[in-house]
Amino acid sequence: MNDPxxxxxxxxxxxxxxxxxxLTLRAFKRRHLLNPIQVARDGQEALDLLPGWEAGEPLPLVVLLDLNLPKVSGLEVLRQFKACKAACGMPVVVLTTSDEDRDIKTAYELGANSYIMKPVDFDSFASVAAQIELYWCVLNKPVHSLS
Structure with missing residues (x-):
């Protein structure tokens, strides 16, 4: 299979x-990001993507994960993503308002690749988006398949 x-x-x-x-979509649009943005609006919607990845659908280049989600918490989404053989190597960046030590510690214990506090103003958020894009979309060498 050819990886995209x-x-x-x-x-x-x-x-x-x-x-x-x-705010996130506008920040990436300002950066003229080449990668499409796929959105899941709650934890269950995110977990519903797992069967497709297990069936061989291309993994996202990176996941930006909020922790405070309805239906299934962000930490549980992270736990299940990292437990999935097809998705466990996919980078997950926690992008959240929580600065609770226990959330940070738990996120890293569950395999988060980075933990970033959400900036509240657009210019700061655009700066974070630029850094995410540079590292995860340009510099980082992504995993294609673990099978």
């Missing part, structure tokens, strides 16, 4: 807050 190019693989944004979702 990193620029065609989506960035999966798991975010339920409409204002934060809009």
């Amino acid at each position: 190019l990193p620029t065609t693989r989506p960035i999966l944004l798991i975010e339920d807050n409409p204002a934060d979702l809009d």
Whole structure:
């Protein structure tokens, strides 16, 4: 199977807050990001992607995961993503408002690749988006398949 190019693989944004979702999408649009953005609006919607990945659908290049999600918490989503053989190597960046030590510790224990506090203003968020894009979409060498 030919793996898609990193620029065609989506960035999966798991975010339920409409204002934060809009802020993130606008920040990436300002950067002229080449990767499509795939959105899951709650934890269950994110977990519903697992069967497709297990069946061989291309993994997202990176996952941006909020922790405070309805239906299934972000930490549980992270736990299940990292427990899935097909998705366990996929980078997950926690992008959240929580600065609780226990959330940070648990996220890293569950396999988060990074933990970033969400900036509240657009310019700061655009700067974070630029750094995410540079590292995860340009510099980082992604995993294609673990099978």
